[in-house]
Each structure stands twice: as C-alpha cells, then as structure tokens.
Amino acid sequence: MRWLIGGAAAVAGGMVARRLLGGAGRGSDQWQRVQARRHGARWHVATVNRPAGEVAPGGRFPEPLAGLGDAVEVQVRPAPGGRGTEIAVRLRDGARLPAVAAARRVTGRDPDQAIRAALRESKQLIETSEVLHPDYPPTTEPTPVNKPLRMATQQGRREGRL
Template identity: 70%
Template sequence: MTVKPVRAELTPDSPLPEPLAGLGDAVDVQIRRAPADQGVELAVRLRDGAQSPVTAGARRLAGRDPNQAIRAALREAKQLLETGEVLHPDSPPTTRTTAVNKPLQMATRLGRREGRL
C-alpha cells in the first residue's frame, strides 16, 4: 500500500503507526520509498507463512482471519499517516434496530474487516 504521510517522514527506523504496531510480532512490516518519490510503501505479511485454505476459509467466516486484521490495520495506518485520524461510520446508524436497517448495520460492521461495502 502506498502512503503519502503529511506530518512526519516514515522511515524503516521510525516507530510503526498504532494499528500496525498492535499486530505485534505476528507480522513482518517492510517500509520503503515508493517509486518516483510518490510517498512510502508499506508491506505487511504474516510471519507464520501460508495458511491452510480450509482453515483460512473457516476463520474468515468466523471473523477471526488474520488477513482481515492486516487489511484493517493497513487502512487505519494509511488514514492516520495521511490525515491524522481514523474515520469511522456513525454509530448507531439509527436510534433503534428494525428489520429494514439490520442488513445495513451488519454490512457496516463487517465492512471494516473486508474493506468494501
């Protein structure tokens, strides 16, 4: 993911933004200059290596897939570095849960993990 930090220069020696630092030792983070001096590239991958496709699918459905956490942390880190804050959808979207707005509430909750609604 390419990031254009506005406040401080992000280097391989600088501390990681909180969303990425929160992943701990489970991930390997690489920071390098983007081509044509267009910002900084952040690359994050699991240290454990490849996951079994069967268990990865089950974890994803249960909402415990580490790749979902990595994607969410990258999006939040990009927002922090570029704007200084992480934007969240309004909560609660309505004052009470109804049969009509229940799918929207679920999509909003799950969209933070997958990245798109």
C-alpha cells in the same frame, strides 16, 4: 453458419475441459504457480502520501500496526514515482490451510482481515491523524430493516470492500 457455431462451441468446450483437468503445457504450469502463491503468505500493501520519516518516526509504527506485534513482517519503502511511501505487511508464519482460512474468515478471526484493517487505519492516522468510521455516528437508530447495512459496513472494515 451452423458449422461455424458448432466449431466455436467445440473449441470453447475443449479449452474449458483442459483448464478443469489441468492439461499439460504452459497454461497448467501457470495455474500451479498461481496456486502456490495463493497458499503462501501474501503481502498487503498500502501507499501513504507521506515521506518515510513520517510513516514510522523513530522506527515506531502507528498503533494499529504496532498492535499486530511480532506476528507480522513490515516493510517500508518509497512508492513508485516519488508518490509517498509504501507500507507492506504479511504474516510471519507463512502458509495456512485454505479450509482453516475460510473458517476463520467466516467467524471474523482471519489474520488477513486484521492486517487489512490495521493497514487502512494506519494510513488514515498517518495522513489525517484520525481514523474515519463510515458507520459512526449513526444517523438512525438500529432497527431490523437497517441491520443488513450495518453488517455490511462492519464486514467492509475487515475485508476492504463494500
């Protein structure tokens, strides 16, 4: 039984070493493709439960998307299965250095965060005609105890997750 556990540990160790060292073969090619995609401009997509004519009437997008201006490329297409319309947005300027993107994310000035927030707000405007704020009106007054929750809610608007 010990030789079975030892053999499994050796195989797992070899797989980890190959992944870390970027060994030859199909796996490393896939890893390189994933890395190339990460550094390129990423499409952010939201599905809206409305026909395309109601998403951008007269070619005009809702204010959150229109506020991004010429810095982004926007595509509107039918959603799969006839379930509304997809709005796809990405930066026009292409790839950015990962270190710069990480610094911008920490300071709250990452363009991807602005795109996600604009997509979310545009979807809400198109579907309900108002932007819903999970943190407004506050049910309590600001205190040091509820500050972490307030900060997480504020960050969730840009990142899309809580």
